[in-house]
Amino acid sequence: MEIIEKAPAKINLGLDIVGKRPDGYHELAMIMTSVDLNDYVTVRDLPTDEIVMVSNSHRMPLNDKNDVYKAALLIKEKYGLTTGVEISLEKHIPICAGLGGGSSDAAATIRALDQLWNLQMTQEEMVEIGFAIGSDVPYCLNAGCALISGKGEIVECLNSRFGYWVVLVKPDFGISTRTIFKEIEPDKISRVDIDGLRTALVAQDFDGVVAHMGNSLEDITIARKPFIQKVKDRMLKCGADAALMSGSGPTVFALCRTEKKAERVFNSMKGFCKEVYKVRTL
Incomplete structure (x- = not known):
């Protein structure tokens, strides 16, 4: 079997x-x-x-x-x-x-x-x-x-039909999640409005989702690997609606409302990093 x-x-x-x-x-x-x-x-x-x-x-x-x-x-x-x-x-x-x-x-x-x-x-x-x-x-x-x-x-x-386009960019280095978590100082890291993000997702409010996205670990990982910020900046310059590091990194994803916009970001990032993927949320 x-x-x-x-x-x-x-x-x-x-x-x-x-x-x-x-x-x-x-x-x-x-x-x-x-x-x-x-x-x-x-x-x-x-x-x-x-x-x-x-x-x-x-x-x-x-x-x-x-x-x-x-x-x-x-x-x-x-x-x-x-x-x-x-x-x-x-x-x-x-x-x-x-x-x-x-x-x-x-x-x-x-x-x-x-x-x-x-x-x-x-x-x-x-x-x-x-x-x-x-x-x-x-x-x-x-x-x-x-x-x-x-x-x-x-x-x-969550009862959310969040069907949008995503471009993933994985820099050519890895990050140890355990190492990043060891550096967390809860009273100093940036905070994220998860309740606001949840409300926007359930309401199918794309602009609200973009406004509330965030990652408390970004500052720690970017301090170690500044290239991640360069990836984010380039994605936004190419027209991504939002760009954010996933998890403890180093992958950055661009969130795009349309496939046309995602295709533009995808083509621009292909010459910037080797591992680039155009996908959809499930």
Whole structure:
């Protein structure tokens, strides 16, 4: 038996660091939406009790350092399974880019193994496994447009048909999310009006969305990598309605009301960076 699951990338329309929790985690308030740039996870039963992972990307570890492998291992341990699995990961989402590729791959693996092994997991069980891997995985289990709060484990799907064009630009360097979060000083970082952004999204108010977009981590990451600001400035100069860093970076996305505008931004950015994608929100 073979199960294939799609793993879409995400962008952060809004990311606010509310504060530091007593348990050491940061209190988050984020609005994410999926875009149609996808990885694909394929799982197949193996007769032997092992996890075998393959990928088209030579940059991916194929062991327990990979979130896909971690997801399979956690499920096997939680349910006491001795069934083996081969997992094939077809990568298209840039790595270490702030687009949630690893988290989405892990979420797709959880969904795929739930079907392959007929586990009939509840949403709560999936979220528990996902959060043990990373704070973005609970969101990625259902993806779409959602408000995320707490440590990342509280996900509220938003009734928003936010169907606009997006140009993604991934500079030729990566960013460690853990490193950026270590530098957060909650009383000094810029804040984002997530409630205002949520209201605009639900009302289908494009101008309101643009006005309320923001990312509390931008200043920290741009201080390390000023090139990110150059990408943002060029996008806006080319006519993007908004330009914002996604997650902890380094990917910057341009939000465009029309495909014509997105095409203009896309063509301009292709000569500026190697990895440029024109996509739509899902």
